[in-house]
Amino acid sequence: MxxxxxxxxxxxxxxxxxxxxxxxxxxxxxxxxxxxxxxxxxxxxxxxxxxxxxxxxxxxxxxxxxxxxxxxxxxxxxxxxxxxxxxxxxxxxxxxxxxxxxxxxxxxxxxxxxTAMLAAAARLGAPMGGDFCAVSLSDNLKPWKIVTARLEAALRADFVIALYNPISSARPWQLGAALGLALEIRSADTPVAFARAVTRPDEAIRVMTLGEAREAPADMATLVIIGASGTRLIPRGPGERPFVYTPRSVPTERV
Amino acid sequence: MxxxxxxxxxxxxxxxxxxxxxxxxxxxxxxxxxxxxxxxxxxxxxxxxxxxxxxxxxxxxxxxxxxxxxxxxxxxxxxxxxxxxxxxxxxxxxxxxxxxxxxxxxxxxxxxxxTAMLAAAARLGAPMGGDFCAVSLSDNLKPWKIVTARLEAALRADFVIALYNPISSARPWQLGAALGLALEIRSADTPVAFARAVTRPDEAIRVMTLGEAREAPADMATLVIIGASGTRLIPRGPGERPFVYTPRSVPTERV
CATH class of the missing domain: 3.40.1010.10 (Tetrapyrrole methylase, N-terminal domain)
Structure with missing residues (x-):
C-alpha cells in the first residue's frame, strides 16, 4: 500500500x-x-x-x-x-x-x-494585531449554547474575534444573535469588518461599527471580524476605506 | 509621493x-x-x-x-x-x-x-479543528494580568489555544505559569504540542500531555498548542508521531 x-x-x-x-x-x-x-x-x-x-x-x-x-x-x-x-x-x-x-x-x-481571517486582516490593515479567537457560528456540529459560551468568554476577555460560517439559508439568525451578544459586552462603536469573497473578483469589504453591523447583509462567503477594545481606524482620503488595526500594546489601565 | x-x-x-x-x-x-x-x-x-x-x-x-x-x-x-x-x-x-x-x-x-500556528497544525494533523485562540505570552507590551485573564477565559471556554512568544531569556517563567494555569482547568492528559522551527532544517515537534509539558524545553522559536477537551491522538506505527486532531463536533453532553 x-x-x-x-x-x-x-x-x-x-x-x-x-x-x-x-x-x-x-x-x-x-x-x-x-x-x-x-x-x-x-x-x-x-x-x-x-x-x-x-x-x-x-x-x-x-x-x-x-x-x-x-x-x-x-x-x-x-x-x-x-x-x-x-x-x-x-x-x-x-x-x-x-x-x-x-x-x-x-x-x-x-x-x-x-485562511480567510488572515486574508481579510491583510486587506484591512492589522485588525488581528492582538490576541484573537476564531469561532465557527455553525451549530450543525456543536450546540448553540457552546457557541454563545465561547463568544461570551472571548468578548469579556477582550479578544479580537473572527467569525467563520456566520450565516446560511439554514442558519439565518445566528449572526444577528452573536452580534447582539457582542453589543451587550462591547461598545457600539467597536470596529467590525464584513469581508466577503476576499481576493476573489467579487470581493466586498465593509468596515462599520458594531452598532451598525446587525443591519449589514452577510452570506456564506462572509468572514466577520469584531474588534477588541483597542481596535482602531486610521482615516484616509475621501472614498478610501480606513485602515483597521489593533495595537500590540494593552495599556495597564485596562487591567 | x-x-x-x-x-x-x-x-x-x-x-x-x-x-x-x-x-x-x-x-x-x-x-x-x-x-x-x-x-x-x-x-x-x-x-x-x-x-x-x-x-x-x-x-x-x-x-x-x-x-x-x-x-x-x-x-x-x-x-x-x-x-x-x-x-x-x-x-x-x-x-x-x-x-x-x-x-x-x-x-x-x-x-x-x-502563520506558525497553522504550519504547526498542518504538521501535527488538525489540532485547530475546532474553535481556537492565539495568545502571545509576551508581557513586554501588555500586563501579565491581561495574559492570564485571557488564557483563563480561553481555557474555561474550551478553546484550542496557540501560544506565541512562549519564552525568551528575558521572560523565562511565563510559559511555566501558563501551563500551570492550564493544568488547573484542563485534564493532565490533554494533548499538548511543542513545535519548534516548523518547516526549517532544525524543525523539532513533540507531542506530549499537559502534565508532561511543564518539564519540556522550549525557546523563542517554539509554538505551543494546548488541546481542547475534545483534542485526540491517533496512534500510528512504532517510532511514528501520532496524529493530533480536534474533531469538529462538540457532543451535547459537554454543554
Missing amino acids: SGSVTVVGLGPGDPGLVTPAASAALERATDLIGYIPYVARVPERPGLTRHPSDNRVEVDRARHALTLAAEGRHVAVVSGGDPGVFAMAAALFEAVEDGEPAWRRLAITVEPGI | SGSVTVVGLGPGDPGLVTPAASAALERATDLIGYIPYVARVPERPGLTRHPSDNRVEVDRARHALTLAAEGRHVAVVSGGDPGVFAMAAALFEAVEDGEPAWRRLAITVEPGI
Whole structure:
C-alpha cells in the first residue's frame, strides 16, 4: 500500500495566494477530491482524475479519499483557505480514526493555506494585531449554547474575534444573535469588518461599527471580524476605506 | 509621493510556503527592511537595497520604512509567518497613526503568510479543528494580568489555544505559569504540542500531555498548542508521531 492523501489548502481564492508547496502537491496527485467550487480552481490535466462533489458531508469525501489511497492512488483533497481551520483536515482525521486500521499507515499530509481571517486582516490593515479567537457560528456540529459560551468568554476577555460560517439559508439568525451578544459586552462603536469573497473578483469589504453591523447583509462567503477594545481606524482620503488595526500594546489601565 | 510599503509575510521558513504574491512583492521592492534572519531569507539582487536590523523596536523599523516610502522608494518590510499575527503589520500601522499625515496617503499593503500556528497544525494533523485562540505570552507590551485573564477565559471556554512568544531569556517563567494555569482547568492528559522551527532544517515537534509539558524545553522559536477537551491522538506505527486532531463536533453532553 503506497498511496497517499494530502489535504491541500487553496487559500482564499487569488491564485497568487496558493503556496508553491500546495501547487506541487496538486501536480503530484492522481486524484482530486473536493467540494465543486474548490475542485474547479484546479486546472484539468492528463493523469488527474477529478471527483467534484456537492455532498455537504465532509466525512464522506474523506472516506472516499482514504479508500482511493488504500488502492494506491495519490489523492489531493482540496479545501478553501487553510484545511485546518473549519475545513477538511479535521474531517479527514475523523475518518482515519473511525475507519480501516490500514488507513493509519497511509502517507497523510496537510499543506497549509492562507485562511480567510488572515486574508481579510491583510486587506484591512492589522485588525488581528492582538490576541484573537476564531469561532465557527455553525451549530450543525456543536450546540448553540457552546457557541454563545465561547463568544461570551472571548468578548469579556477582550479578544479580537473572527467569525467563520456566520450565516446560511439554514442558519439565518445566528449572526444577528452573536452580534447582539457582542453589543451587550462591547461598545457600539467597536470596529467590525464584513469581508466577503476576499481576493476573489467579487470581493466586498465593509468596515462599520458594531452598532451598525446587525443591519449589514452577510452570506456564506462572509468572514466577520469584531474588534477588541483597542481596535482602531486610521482615516484616509475621501472614498478610501480606513485602515483597521489593533495595537500590540494593552495599556495597564485596562487591567 | 508615489512610494509604497508592503508588509510581506515570509511564512514559517520553507520557501515552498512563501506565496507567489509575497514573492512578487519582494521582486518589486527597491528596499528591504526587517529583522536580520528574515532579511537573510530574501536573495540579494541588483536594485534591491537591504536594511537588516537587529533593533528589537518594531516601530523604529516601521518608521524607517515609511520614511523611505515618503521619498518615493518601494519598501518591503519582511516578517516571519503572517505579518498580521504578532508581527510587523500592527507596528507599521501604529507608526502610520502616530507619524506624518502624508504617510496615510502612501500605498500601504499587507501580503499574508502562513502563520506558525497553522504550519504547526498542518504538521501535527488538525489540532485547530475546532474553535481556537492565539495568545502571545509576551508581557513586554501588555500586563501579565491581561495574559492570564485571557488564557483563563480561553481555557474555561474550551478553546484550542496557540501560544506565541512562549519564552525568551528575558521572560523565562511565563510559559511555566501558563501551563500551570492550564493544568488547573484542563485534564493532565490533554494533548499538548511543542513545535519548534516548523518547516526549517532544525524543525523539532513533540507531542506530549499537559502534565508532561511543564518539564519540556522550549525557546523563542517554539509554538505551543494546548488541546481542547475534545483534542485526540491517533496512534500510528512504532517510532511514528501520532496524529493530533480536534474533531469538529462538540457532543451535547459537554454543554
